[in-house]
Amino acid sequence: MKSIIITTLTVLGIVLLGSFIFMIGKGDSRLEQAANFYQKGEKATTIIERSQAFNQALDLYLQLDRGHHPRHGNGALYYNIGNTYFQLGEYPRAILYYHRAQALQPRNHQIARNLDVVNQKLELQKGSQTNGLGNFFVFNSLLSIPERIQIFFGLCVLFFGFLIVNTWWPYSQLRIGAIVCGIALSLVSLSLIYTYYFSPIKAIIVRPVEMRRDAGLQYAKVDGKLLSAGMEVEVLSTTSSGDWLKIVTPKGELGFVPQSTIEAE
DSSP states (O other): OHHHHHHHHHHHHHHHHHHHHTTTTTTOHHHHHHHHHHHHHHHOSSHHHHHHHHHHHHHHHHHHHHHHOOTTSOSHHHHHHHHHHHHTTOHHHHHHHHHHHHHHOTTOHHHHHHHHHHHHHTTOOOOOOOOGGGGGOGGGGTSOHHHHHHHHHHHHHHHHHHHHHHHHSOOHHHHHHHHHHHHHHHHHHHHHHHHHHTSOEEEEEOSOEEEESSSSTTSOEEEEEEEOTTOEEEEEEEOTTSSEEEEEOTTOOEEEEEGGGEEEO
16 A cells, blocks of 8 residues: 555656656746747748847847756747748758757657758758767657656665665565666666766867867868768867867767857757
């Protein structure tokens, strides 16, 4: 009976925690205003009206982004910003925000379709970048960080609940439950540790730039070609001043680019 109560409380706790996390940005009147401007832009009959409406929507969405920093939200705000940049023809930044939205909604097929569309517009191709050790954690690509955090706390409650109840009623089923929860908890913990401390830093080139062989315009260009705006790269390191970043492209090319030409996902 007590195990049933513990399980029920766990489920309620997860639901409440999820509700708290995903409410970021809710209730702000600017969200509704931005949506109205966006709809106005879609219905506009002139280029000027369309541009004005979408820019007003974008300004409000970006205010919400700066104010709430919804890195652990539900991804809706980032998705809306991506759509607005897309409507304004600013495709590299649309890609940036679609990637941010996808990190919070990894199973959202509409975001993936939008990314494919904008990549085609910029004639960008997916490279052969790998995620290294991250491929070991298969659910990293299926579950967002907020979802994994919720699962982590839920498993904690279940794990310690099984242990506590087992001290009163030492049944083998309770011990098995504790072991299973412990294994799952360890995997989720390792996944979160990897994500926060060891996963590659992904970024988007927001304006065309030439890679240099070292940090500075005085150094030779890597191959004389411009990196396309919208390209996803991995950031390997940064200079002490923070003005230059060492990156690797999807094709495995190494070089340095100014910090102002790139934004982290």
